Amino acid sequence: MFAEKIINWYLEYGRQLPWRCTDNPYYIWLSEIILQQTRIEQGRSYYERFVSEYPTVGHLANASEEQVLKSWQGLGYYSRARNLHSAAKYISTELQGRFPDTYEGILALKGVGRYTAAAIASFAYGMPYPVIDGNVYRLVARLYRIGTPIGTDRAYAIFEKRLMGLIDRERPGLFNQAMMDFGSMYCRPVRSDCVNCIFSQECLAYRGGVVSELPVRVGPTSVKVRYFYYFDIRWDAPLPTIVVQQRGEGDIWQGLYELPLYETEQPISEVVLLGELRKVVERWMGAVPQSIALKRCMTHRLTHRTIRAQFVQVIFDHKPPKMPEKMRPLELSEIKTIPISRLIDRYLSEL
């Protein structure tokens, strides 16, 4: 029987991970949100940090958003942290601190989709909901030679139906973990280990010689390029100071701090670049800087965006007479205490 075979494999060879040793739904939820779009090796240290800093959902709910973003710093996709925090507050106030214990209740949490709800329901409560992540899609598409493009609602329904017929209803959590591990360890995107695979006899893709053609994906979405000009504005007296601003709602990195930003639709020509940036900073600060110089150029890739960032360092000999309302001076030594985007962190570290 398929389920028994893959669970037996998992019990012998599956990965030992800290969130697999608990049935606490809060810890499982933390791990699942952290692991979305994150490698296990990187996610592990963040999971341990969150469990230690916020041992219960109440601790997470009572923290400030800035504190949670700071704990999340470096992991990217910051909406995950904001949703986590918002859902913790919802559980704390609306559900009297009790984590929801139905699939629908879990799915109602902000930032929780079908995959995460199925993972929490099966791992924490033993409910027979199949998890369908990239590894599971790949494994099932190949085993049954399913050519429906993944990433669509139609594909989800087809794969879910197939998995409902396979899942071990007594041990759904083990079954789901086994599927994900087997998909990532044997049935890999490239160079699958079909020769040693325990399903090589029944795998339709292997028998048909079409392993590398499955799963089928929908066409790539276009990636938009944005042009960011960041001003690293500083002065030394009376204390080393840098200017920062907080990102607003409705855009990437909401709530994080960054350097003062000038964004353009098109890249500024190199011939006029420094002159134009000088005018911008003089207009903002109401003074002529002591020096202005182009620094690092960096490319930062997000899922549907590529950021081309040019950093320009601006030195004043003392605090300038004015600055736009959203900017604020910060003692340089305090920069480590505020949540900043990975791009800004990279720039400051490289300096």
Ligand code: SF4
């Ligand atoms: S035989 Fe190859 S393609 Fe088929 S399930 Fe095993 S590893 Fe995946």
